[in-house]
Amino acid sequence: MYPFSGAAAYDRAITVFSPDGKLYQVEYATKAAEFGTAGVGIVYDDGVLLAADKRVNSRLLVSPTLEKLFIIDDHIALIYAGLVGDARALADYARDTAEQYRILYDEPIPVERLAKEIAKIKQAYTQYGGTRPFGVTFLIAGYNDGPHLYETQPSGTLLEYHADAIGKKKYDVMGILEEKWKAGLSRDDAIALAVEAIRSTLDEGDNLTPERLILATIESDKRVRVFDEAEVAKYLG
Numbered sequence: 001m002y003p004f005s006g007a008a009a010y011d012r013a014i015t016v017f018s019p020d021g022k023l024y025q026v027e028y029a030t031k032a033a034e035f036g037t038a039g040v041g042i043v044y045d046d047g048v049l050l051a052a053d054k055r056v057n058s059r060l061l062v063s064p065t066l067e068k069l070f071i072i073d074d075h076i077a078l079i080y081a082g083l084v085g086d087a088r089a090l091a092d093y094a095r096d097t098a099e100q101y102r103i104l105y106d107e108p109i110p111v112e113r114l115a116k117e118i119a120k121i122k123q124a125y126t127q128y129g130g131t132r133p134f135g136v137t138f139l140i141a142g143y144n145d146g147p148h149l150y151e152t153q154p155s156g157t158l159l160e161y162h163a164d165a166i167g168k169k170k171y172d173v174m175g176i177l178e179e180k181w182k183a184g185l186s187r188d189d190a191i192a193l194a195v196e197a198i199r200s201t202l203d204e205g206d207n208l209t210p211e212r213l214i215l216a217t218i219e220s221d222k223r224v225r226v227f228d229e230a231e232v233a234k235y236l237g
Helices: 024-034 084-105 111-124 170-180 187-199 229-236
Strands: 039-044 045-051 069-073 076-082 136-143 147-152 158-160 163-166 213-221 224-226
Touching: 024 076, 024 136, 039 076, 039 084, 039 111, 039 147, 039 213, 045 076, 045 136, 045 147, 045 170, 069 136, 069 224, 076 084, 076 163, 084 136, 111 136, 111 147, 111 158, 111 224, 136 213, 136 224, 147 163, 147 224, 158 170, 158 213, 163 170, 187 213, 187 229, 213 229
Parallel strands: none
Antiparallel strands: 039 045, 039 163, 045 213, 069 076, 076 136, 136 147, 147 158, 213 224
């Protein structure tokens, strides 16, 4: 018996369900991810786009150390919302998984396979005492038999999307994507939609600058392309 009442009686251990079927530590991890800066993924006619807000809160910070995009393999990249330490640890795990697959099978790992491996380890950390869930949500983008976009949540839930958002104001951004995404978007149209979506999450008085916006695409050449600041500036208008 826990010497607490209400929710407090069930949020001290990850393995204990509350009477209404909740794992509170998983819900707290999900909440941590929701406080992260916004990220957007969009599938378009010949590829998949990742866009993220890399907000820098201090002019003393060396910007490249604030990672928001992780390249996992030549054809796979991910962005995250939540705890950067958790994201970095899982990105390293994903890179190891992709490398082991390439060594074993002499071919690149399928995007779905990698997404499932990440989701599997996230789920495992919701199930055992002495651990805590990863406080991070991923958008995983890649190209093998076409463009793919997956979301993995702290609970281990895995879903594939045509367009998706994570982090700050997720559900507001999803409303924009649901209204404006359509099959066959061009790359430029997908970028314009992503910029609109990211801008909608900014606080009053904030500006989306080339230094702040991350854009990356993966197309049929199966190579991750990260846009430099000069290229990003062209899309900010």
